[in-house]
Amino acid sequence: MTNNKVYLEIVKQLREMISADNLQSGDKIPSERELSERLNVGRSSVREALRALELLGLIETRRGEGTFIRDFRGNQLVQLLGTFILQDEKAKLDVIETKNLIEMDFLRLVLNRADENRLFTLKSLVEEDQLNDDQFFYQLIEMADNYLFSRIWLILKDYYNSLNLRIVEYNKNSYIMLIEALIEKDEEKTLAAYRELRNLSILTDKY
Incomplete structure (x- = not known):
């Protein structure tokens, strides 16, 4: 599978996981390590997908706290x-x-x-x-x-x-x-x- 397809698949799985876990705006998502294990992919691929979602304003990383789902109804x-x-x-x-x-x-x-x-x-x-x-x-x-x-x-x-x-x-x-x-x-x-x-x-x- 190409790197592009791996990235898209991770984004898709992240979306499905957020829906399945009923995560809402402001909720914390699992760490890179947890996501890597849960999705059975490398941490570097997870990091790339998370960076893309953050650039889109869908999640935000807070230093020392973790990564959280943003309220993107008024999306940047x-x-x-x-x-x-x-x-x-x-x-x-x-x-x-x-x-x-x-x-x-x-x-x-x-x-x-x-x-x-x-x-x-x-x-x-x-x-x-x-x-x-x-x-x-x-x-x-x-x-x-x-x-x-x-x-x-x-x-x-x-x-x-x-x-x-x-x-x-x-x-x-x-x-x-x-x-x-x-x-x-x-x-x-x-x-x-x-x-x-x-x-x-x-x-x-x-x-």
Whole structure:
């Protein structure tokens, strides 16, 4: 097995171990020696994988204490991308477009999976001005019940927010129209309401 494959396999096993042990942000992970024995790989390979995870901001080493899982919901990687990669205008537009497309796709899932009572509850929260845009769509993506969609959207949302774009004030009625279309289980009206909310009249019907 090549060094690259060894490294990737260790990262994969570390992720599985963290999940299996139910380790949370702030928890300490085993030492290099323990990981080497547990994963049956050399300590130098373990060290390389840990260094990569630390560079990504997923773990941190505290001198004299050990290595700990970081709270990476506000991951420094997002800030890094926002500072360097996403200075490119085309990359910024790609993030915005991809976020919109992901949102439309999980709205299609909500049409088939959402409980009507949850949608009425969401409507009430909107009417009472209890949610911002991110919170509104997070409620919907939970109803879509697709973990991968959820993770992708959360990452894209953080990338999007890191762009420091002009803050858009959305009309409350646009959210209500979207929810009502979802309650009616009308895909065409749902996507039309979404495009109006996001001011995406230029998008074609294929979306």
